[in-house]
Amino acid sequence: MSEDPRGSFEGKHEFTVIGQPLPKIDAWAKVIGETKYADDLFLPRMAYGRLLRSPHGHARVGRVDTTRARALPGVYAVITGADLPRVRFGILPVSQDEEALCTEKVRMVGDAVAAVAAVDEETAERACRLIDVEYEPLPALMSIEESLAHPEVRIHEYGDGPNVHKNVSLQFGDIEAAFARADLVREDVFFFEGNTHLPMEQHAAVAAAGPDGKLTLWSSTQTPHYVHRLLAKILETPAAHIRVVATPVGGGFGGKLDPFAHEIAACRLSQLTGRPVKIACTREEVFYIHRGRHPVLMWIKTGFTRDGDITGCHLRTWLDGGAYGSYGVASTFYTGVINPVTYKMPVYKFEGARIFTNKPPCGPKRGHGTPQPRFALECQLDKAAEQLGLDPAEMRKRILAEPFTKTANHLTVTTIGLGECIDRVVEASGWRTKWRGFRSEGASTAPSEPPPEPGRAGGARARTRRGIGIACSAYLTGAGTAVYWNNMPHSGVILRADRSGGVAVLCGATDIGQGSDSILAYLPAEILGIDPKDVHVHPADTSLTPVDLGSYSSRVTLMCGMAAIQASQRLREVIAQAVARKLEVEPGALAFRERKVGVAADWERAVPFAQAVELAETTHGVLAFAGSYAPPKRAGKYKGGGVGPSPCYSYSACVVELSVDEETGEIELHDVWIGHDLGRALNPLLAEGQIEGSVYMGIGEALMEGQIFRKGVHKNPSLLEYKSPTTLETPEIHTFLVETDDPEGPFGAKEAGQGPLLPVIPAIANAVYHAVGVRCDEVPITPEMILKGLELRRQGRPARVGPARIPVFTFKAPVVVESAFGQPADAIAVRPFQP
Amino acid sequence: MKARLSLTVNGEAHDVLVPVHKTLLEVLREDLGLTGTKHGCELGECGTCTVLVDGAPVLSCLALPVDLAGATITTVEGMAEGGRLHPLQQAFAELGAAQCGYCTPGILLTAQALLADRPSPTRQEIREALAGNLCRCTGYTKILDAVELAALRIGVPR
Incomplete structure (x- = not known):
């Protein structure tokens, strides 16, 4: 069989399962309320746990007295950090800075210091209030500026400087020479406020320790494998005696990717009480767990030729990391390394720093570190297009990156469907008739003056002005390296065929709503010629399923998909041999379809699939086959080159049309057109759903979502105060799927679940400018910002609202590497784990 | 203080003995095992826990069963009829x-x-x-x- 997973499918455009808008395999359970999320588990004798969390943003922890809590009737156990091994942990090996229950210091409001297991939640809650904790408050540092201004108040003792978690600097080519070549050099400063995932399901975990010392944890986690590894370390219990099951996740978006205090406390409490223990977090606690979008301040300097070509780009980012490391080192790199993937950017310099503050820790939210610089770059492109007198859509089309080449920072790019994405959204939105040039900057357009067509909003209120904006982006399809370095598969699948004609798929992948369970049914069904309903998917159980690293970095469809294809091909080969013997034909002549195996020209003699399985089991024995996948090793050969490589990149283009009310500053979105190059839509319905969800989330980030802190305290830790879009704020979303059939992906597929968020935010900012001539260089864009910009315009000053200055900060001397821009892509190497 | 209540849920009568301050959401999930009703905030902000009381949408996290004697409650488990989906x-x-x-x-x-x-x-x-x-x-x-x-x-x- 060919090395190319698709090579054996000559009629690949005659798929029976791939490309069909099938319901998800778990949709039926979800619409009848049968799906069991973590908090839906009720075990006999189960105790209920609660965490006691710090009310201080920064404090030394003194004596923790649990006497009164223990004495409360109905309390089974009370634990503090002293009841856990003194082990610090963190998701990244380089940032081992967390404790489940803090022993020396708390670093944010919401850090856990003790935990209780009791007969019910109410008793556990009451017991928490009876725990006496002595705190010695320390100054809480609540912003990048404060943390840098107070090196004497150290949040952590490690890092690249006082309160500096990470300081990176990379340079590819001669950046000064690149600016010298430019006709226009722009410097702009942007700020992207932090926001949170806000999954509808609050995190919950149930732990059950047995008298044999074995432990099972059911948890709403996106990464059972990493939780499994870290639990062994944290609890000092052999990993072989721990089983982690990821229950169906009620929304993740990156917020359930770390090991958390409630999971660890549930395990320890179960070990101590001999009962199953459930800890279900409240909505407020979920805001403290966080790991969401980093607030990022950005300075970006880009050189352009008069035709709009980029000569070089220099980006500086400052990330407000919050109280712990989490994925922050990766986040820091991601604010820089994906930028050169979208457009021709021959020279690139990136400097980034992540600063600790006494706020909930930031981490990987949908788009991980890339929406912030994307906002900066795409808004700057809009400004440059205006100065150069170019149509921003045409300018972008002109400078698209070249397929199958390398970027300045040595990333291999394969297929690029961005040109088609732009064409589709430009066409569908009526861009050419609606855009018709930039509004002139400054005070030349008096607000009382009737807006030029198409600035008038349907002749309704004259104070409302309509605008249209465009932006583009690229995103990775799976991180090229694991969170811990190793040479093992990133994803594994075991496929077992049984005599009924059913096929079981075992895979560690975690369905967070994106449909990974369904993908694991569709791919084997396509290859084996059976119905997805014949496939039984058993996901995310560390004692049963081969490792899949987790649902993050848009890696699952590609990586578990490739592993599933490999396992399916191995099964198919053995079945084909057995059927070929019976039919006395060559195995290669056999087709698998309609639950039969046979020769197309002689289909009457085709063997039913169940019988084919029996023939194969008779000769081969039990039919169980493994598939493995690891991405091609393409890390750039420089320090830091491990973040950014991916098997392939998705591309998106977005046009937004909106109205701005000049009296109130309110923005109303009318339509969003989004074109997304996803390689191939394995299921267009699911792909559209991912794209629509991404657009929605981008809208929230652009217009309303933001973490607000006052006097060291989270000001809006609830679903009412933390605004997110409802059906009324979410406009019609018009999705266009662009297929490029990428050689790296399963049946050509690339990601669809994160990339489409990225262009939405700058497209909105650019549309606001088109509508009212106000440049909002900060998100979320609020009515106050619009009104401030309009006021500036009235005063004849530049109508720009956004950050005015950047921190005084010294970046490291850069790692200087030759630019690899334009070099041919690395050949698609023989993948690991192929026979 | 506990109260003995009779609740009609999905056409079935249930007798439950529950603390008077226990919400409908909690009684459905914990006492009746109807975990199809979810919670997103337990503060009446997100609509996740919506059930029907006499046909009207009600946030079960804010409703008290003691107020619902004689009412007809429908949860997601009661939407399908005789195995046929709504x-x-x-x-x-x-x-x-x-x-x-x-x-x-x-x-x-x-x-x-x-x-x-x-x-x-x-x-x-x-x-x-x-x-x-x-x-x-x-x-x-x-x-x-x-x-x-x-x-x-x-x-x-x-």
């Missing part, structure tokens, strides 16, 4: 309107109340009816599509 359930599954599925029960029931009231709602009316139900996965698009499809099918039974 057209809304069918449409939500077919069109991908449930991604993670966590907000789905509350949205299904809110939509059921809407269709009982207005069998052929406009898209804007659907938006308004569902404005109190947060969904973080779908961008609402497929949800609106599914309610429209269900309305169509109810109007013209297949």
